[in-house]
Amino acid sequence: MKDDSEIKRMFGEISGTGEKDSGEFMAELDRRLDMVEPLKKYHDSQIRKYRGTSAAAFFAGVLACAAGIRFVLLNPGFFRTLRDSLLSVVPDIPVAAAYAVAGFLITAVAAIIAFPAKKGF
Amino acid sequence: MTRERFTELVAREQEGLRRFLRALCGDAFEADDIAQDALVKAYVASDRYVERFRFSTWLFRIAYNCWLDRQRKRSPVRTALTHPDAAAVPDSVRADAGFEYQGLYAALSALSEQEKTSLLLFYMEDKQVREIAEIMNAREGTVKSWLSRGREHLKKHMGNER
Numbered sequence: 001m002k003d004d005s006e007i008k009r010m011f012g013e014i015s016g017t018g019e020k021d022s023g024e025f026m027a028e029l030d031r032r033l034d035m036v037e038p039l040k041k042y043h044d045s046q047i048r049k050y051r052g053t054s055a056a057a058f059f060a061g062v063l064a065c066a067a068g069i070r071f072v073l074l075n076p077g078f079f080r081t082l083r084d085s086l087l088s089v090v091p092d093i094p095v096a097a098a099y100a101v102a103g104f105l106i107t108a109v110a111a112i113i114a115f116p117a118k119k120g121f
Numbered sequence: 122m123t124r125e126r127f128t129e130l131v132a133r134e135q136e137g138l139r140r141f142l143r144a145l146c147g148d149a150f151e152a153d154d155i156a157q158d159a160l161v162k163a164y165v166a167s168d169r170y171v172e173r174f175r176f177s178t179w180l181f182r183i184a185y186n187c188w189l190d191r192q193r194k195r196s197p198v199r200t201a202l203t204h205p206d207a208a209a210v211p212d213s214v215r216a217d218a219g220f221e222y223q224g225l226y227a228a229l230s231a232l233s234e235q236e237k238t239s240l241l242l243f244y245m246e247d248k249q250v251r252e253i254a255e256i257m258n259a260r261e262g263t264v265k266s267w268l269s270r271g272r273e274h275l276k277k278h279m280g281n282e283r
Binding site: 004007008010011012020022025026028029030032033036037039040043044047 | 124128131132135136139153156157160161164165166168169225240241244245272275276
């Protein structure tokens, strides 16, 4: 039966690393890093692009909301008139639901435009 | 992180990382291959490295995941053996002429993956329980339990050997 300190000593004595010495290992790593350098550049540029797009989308959202709120505050009668006119044309459609669907579709289209599918490296 | 900085940090850590992988997979050639794979992945993702982790913890975590991926791609038979009779030295261990610690490796090969990994990180690499938990993506309490059970199993297997 081995006690804790003996286990520690036993593990501490293990000194072997890998097949190659440190110099050979680092040289091999350097060679592999050369090979993946274009991939890293592409990867980094994609991250920068997505970060930039996210920030732009965030600020565009804030501006659009501010503009919308300003419009509603300055034109209180507009939505009442719009609702009345819609109901007069298609009285069976719940206007609130139509707004929600339209809002969802606009957001989805904006997201697809802002974040296009990855085409691969 | 620049390539020069990455290489400088790796040069400091590579020995411990390779020693850990060699003990984990029992094959020096495979250990180096996993280490190279892990370091390349780390380099590609180095811009996402967060300072919350120590660099060595981050590297060990990537390397451990690379090793796990390889284990999963292989036959599950070797990793599922838990019966004491399964303590026979695996072929890869026997084939490695450089091994000087056959008894210890044989005993380790009888432990579960989690017990073996946590013991190696704790005793061989002097990692704290918190760091081991980060590397293995587990809770500290779970790591303590693996360490405790691993110690008991190791003592048992090393005792049987004599």
